[in-house]
Amino acid sequence: MSATILVVDRVSRHFGGIQAVDDVSFALKEGEIAALIGPNGAGKTTLVNMMTGVHHASEGHIRFQGRDVTGQRPFEAARRGIARTFQIVQPFPRMTVVENVAAGALFGGSHASVADAMAAAREQLEFMGLAAFADRPASALTLAGRKRLELAKSMAMQPKVLLLDEVNAGLNASEIDGALRLIRQIAERGVTILIIEHLMKVVLSLASRVLVLHHGQLIAEGSAHDIVQDKRVIEAYLGEKFARRVAAERAHG
Amino acid sequence: MMAGRLHYLVFAVWVLALATTPFWATNYVVRLAIMIAMYTSLTLSWNFIGGFTGYPSFSTAAFFGLGCYAGALSQRAGVPMVLAWAVATLFVGAFATALGAIILRLRGHYFAIGSIGVVEVVRLVVSSWGSFTGGGDGLNLPLLSGGPNAVARIFLAVMLVIMVVVFIVTVLVDRSRLGFGLRCIQQNEDAADMVGVDTTRYKVIAYTLSALFCGTVGAAYASWTGYIDTNDSFSMIMTIKVPVMCLLGGPGTVLGPVIGTAAFTLLEEVFWANFLDYNRAILGAVIVILIFFLPGGLLALSYRDVIARLARPLRRQKVST
Numbered sequence: 001m002s003a004t005i006l007v008v009d010r011v012s013r014h015f016g017g018i019q020a021v022d023d024v025s026f027a028l029k030e031g032e033i034a035a036l037i038g039p040n041g042a043g044k045t046t047l048v049n050m051m052t053g054v055h056h057a058s059e060g061h062i063r064f065q066g067r068d069v070t071g072q073r074p075f076e077a078a079r080r081g082i083a084r085t086f087q088i089v090q091p092f093p094r095m096t097v098v099e100n101v102a103a104g105a106l107f108g109g110s111h112a113s114v115a116d117a118m119a120a121a122r123e124q125l126e127f128m129g130l131a132a133f134a135d136r137p138a139s140a141l142t143l144a145g146r147k148r149l150e151l152a153k154s155m156a157m158q159p160k161v162l163l164l165d166e167v168n169a170g171l172n173a174s175e176i177d178g179a180l181r182l183i184r185q186i187a188e189r190g191v192t193i194l195i196i197e198h199l200m201k202v203v204l205s206l207a208s209r210v211l212v213l214h215h216g217q218l219i220a221e222g223s224a225h226d227i228v229q230d231k232r233v234i235e236a237y238l239g240e241k242f243a244r245r246v247a248a249e250r251a252h253g
Numbered sequence: 254m255m256a257g258r259l260h261y262l263v264f265a266v267w268v269l270a271l272a273t274t275p276f277w278a279t280n281y282v283v284r285l286a287i288m289i290a291m292y293t294s295l296t297l298s299w300n301f302i303g304g305f306t307g308y309p310s311f312s313t314a315a316f317f318g319l320g321c322y323a324g325a326l327s328q329r330a331g332v333p334m335v336l337a338w339a340v341a342t343l344f345v346g347a348f349a350t351a352l353g354a355i356i357l358r359l360r361g362h363y364f365a366i367g368s369i370g371v372v373e374v375v376r377l378v379v380s381s382w383g384s385f386t387g388g389g390d391g392l393n394l395p396l397l398s399g400g401p402n403a404v405a406r407i408f409l410a411v412m413l414v415i416m417v418v419v420f421i422v423t424v425l426v427d428r429s430r431l432g433f434g435l436r437c438i439q440q441n442e443d444a445a446d447m448v449g450v451d452t453t454r455y456k457v458i459a460y461t462l463s464a465l466f467c468g469t470v471g472a473a474y475a476s477w478t479g480y481i482d483t484n485d486s487f488s489m490i491m492t493i494k495v496p497v498m499c500l501l502g503g504p505g506t507v508l509g510p511v512i513g514t515a516a517f518t519l520l521e522e523v524f525w526a527n528f529l530d531y532n533r534a535i536l537g538a539v540i541v542i543l544i545f546f547l548p549g550g551l552l553a554l555s556y557r558d559v560i561a562r563l564a565r566p567l568r569r570q571k572v573s574t
Binding site: 052073075078094 | 429430434447451452
């Protein structure tokens, strides 16, 4: 339906003798929610790091809006509109919540002055349901609050592509439901989202397309429905038990 | 953390107090006021890289010393005094930009060691290059006409002007995008990178700002004393004293470096006057204690808490009577 916005083209990356990502290709379509799953150490975070310029691909190319951005630096990725959240939250601990978000608006977004960025940050916090904490130090937030702050900070950068690296890890069930609602609302604003997740509940309820990484290779790609029945994916990641349960749920429902 | 009006008022009163010393104090105090103004400029400068950005730089003496020599050599080549100060400022700024692009790749302790190495390397180069810099003999500068009192007044004014300029630059940086970005780097450099701060450029700017006015101060100091040598210009004590002063007052704030410099200099005077033998040891102990118990500096103290605590025994007395 729509154009591709980010293309990963035969990308590899090795650290010394370890092949972290091996010849991976895929494309993100504008406005979609895609998921990247795979066991620990499969190379998911390395892939995200390459898309945001933290690491550079040993081979292959990354294109964003038709432009080759393989060698970009992190701040350039941020300004182009590729935002990310970290698996381990990375706030500015001694700044207030609103200042944290303003940093995103000021440097990654389009706001020229500190005052404009602060105003935009307050709006963003309203949207994220964090307005009550705006003037508290970021270090005073709970884990769920900090994850949400990460999201708010990324959103303040007005991204075109948002890479969410395990934003739900460590949250309880009701917090996850809140996060899911939020991610859907963000997608409705037209932001392309790639979620990196272990929680299949999140993946199945959000993603229209799933990419499966194993030992640095892309072993499957398709709709969530097809992926959970894929033999290789079951073997490498999901396990027989999970596959049977999903199949049973499908048969009933 | 933006400074309020109260902070600017405190600064204005302090400048006024220093500026009027020739009218109400001895020559010794006037000299002290010049040194305070000088060190305040150095500390405010250090604050850009060490306070706002959180990079523990020990290069102050290198910048100051190069400023001394750049100014002195320019003046000896016939450049008018004030122009020579400008030359020194620009030269030191350019030096810091080039150097920063190299050593700001280091982080934390490695940066600290790298920056302290710069002082020694520059000192050795200047002292070995005798044909150009006078080497161990030092350099003489043309003295200003007029008696020592008149000269002291002129240089008090000069140092105060530099101090006010650095303070204004600090206020501007504090409120700007640049200051915000530097604070982001100080708290979490990787996250700063991720929200779109061009960290390398910002760090080089901060390092350059931390050098620029050290160059001016150095050149003005050279003109004031009329003679410079390498040990005086590139002094290890200075390179350590300046960060300590800033930490004492409150790094990363606008007024902290000013307060820290004043407090440190006055403490130094008190101990110097009263304990001739042990003054350095006592001062060292005071620094250690202050840094242990006041990690955010004097400005981070909650004065309400202090007053409440001091008032408590008084109140108790009242109750018992």
